Each structure stands twice: as C-alpha cells, then as structure tokens.
Amino acid sequence: MARALDVHHYIGHLIRRAEQVHTALWSQHVSREITSQQFAVLNALSRQPGVDQRTLARxxxxxxxxxxxxxxxxxxxxxxxxxxxxxxxxxxxxxxxATGSDLLAALIPPAEAINAQILQMLPEEQRAVTLDSLRRIALLGDETTGDA
Structure with a gap:
C-alpha cells in the first residue's frame, strides 16, 4: 500500500487552495463576468497601451x-x-x-478591497514577507518557462 501524504504541508496544494479562495472572493465582490485574469489584461493595457498580444502575454x-x-x-x-x-x-x-477604461476603473476599488481582505488574514508583520515569497515563486515560474 502506498504511503499517503498530508497535503496540507505541501506548497502546491496550499497555493491551489489560496487561488480558490481568491477566485471565490473575486466572484463575490469584484465581478462574476470579468475574471481576475481578464482584469490583469485590462490593467496591463491601461498601463501600456498599444502593445501586441505577445507582449501582453508576457x-x-x-x-x-x-x-x-x-x-x-x-x-x-x-x-x-x-x-x-x-x-x-x-x-x-x-x-x-473608453468602455474598457471605465470598466477597469470600476473594478479597481473592489479588487483592492479583496487584496486587503486577504492580506488582513495574515499578521501584519508577515504580509510583506508573504508577498515577497509569492513574488519569488512567481519569478521562478518565469525562469523555468524562459519568460524571464
């Protein structure tokens, strides 16, 4: 019989669960029509208008x-x-x-609110460290896919 693992001690499982929490909060408080990934696209186009799809993907x-x-x-x-x-x-x-810009402007406040809500689940002294750790993990993904 194979040995079973306690998945609550594995980063991949915890990241997936955290993403599920974020997705539920997003749907409840930000938008049921625009996903957080679509929001990222709108936001990127607001920050850098006139990019092509390859650049937008990056x-x-x-x-x-x-x-x-x-x-x-x-x-x-x-x-x-x-x-x-x-x-x-x-x-x-x-x-x-103009419609996309208006939509983004309407989505930013609730997106910021759920970001703050999630961060408030952590003790204040752990918030910056947690964000830094997640950024490091995300950058590791860029290195392994050659997108760095």
Whole structure:
C-alpha cells in the first residue's frame, strides 16, 4: 500500500487552495463576468497601451493562446480595440476602449478591497514577507518557462 501524504504541508496544494479562495472572493465582490485574469489584461493595457498580444502575454504571465481568447472576448464585448501596426502590418496593437477604461476603473476599488481582505488574514508583520515569497515563486515560474 502506498504511503499517503498530508497535503496540507505541501506548497502546491496550499497555493491551489489560496487561488480558490481568491477566485471565490473575486466572484463575490469584484465581478462574476470579468475574471481576475481578464482584469490583469485590462490593467496591463491601461498601463501600456498599444502593445501586441505577445507582449501582453508576457506582461500578464499568461500563455499566448489564453491571451488570444481573452482579447477576442474583450474585443467582442467592446472593452479592447485592435489596430494594425502601421510599421509592421503583421502585428496587431491593443488598446482599451473608453468602455474598457471605465470598466477597469470600476473594478479597481473592489479588487483592492479583496487584496486587503486577504492580506488582513495574515499578521501584519508577515504580509510583506508573504508577498515577497509569492513574488519569488512567481519569478521562478518565469525562469523555468524562459519568460524571464
């Protein structure tokens, strides 16, 4: 018989559970229509308008096929516009529409609130260390996929 592990001591299980908590809070308090990944796309386009999908994928740490589907959906909903790059006709540049900008502005306050709510679950002296640890884990993912 195989030895069973207590998964509550394994980082992958705990990260997955933490993501489930975040997703539930997002759906409850931020949006049922716009996912946190779509929010990341909108936010990245607000910070760097006029990027192509490859750059957007890198900025959001999402794979290109996922970004492609999200951009298509957000474009169909009128939140993102696609413009042909005049310098390189093969590239399509992305920008938020006025509707997309308004949507992002409406989503930011509740997104900040659930971020604060999750951080408040930790003792104050552990918050910065926890964020730093999660950033380090995320950067490790960039190194292993060659996106660094």
């Amino acid at each position: 900025l959001t740490s999402l794979d290109r096929s996922t970004v492609n589907q999200m951009v298509r959906r957000l474009t169909d909903q009128g939140h993102v516009s696609q413009l042909r790059d005049t310098a390189d006709r093969r590239r399509t540049l992305l920008e938020l529409t």
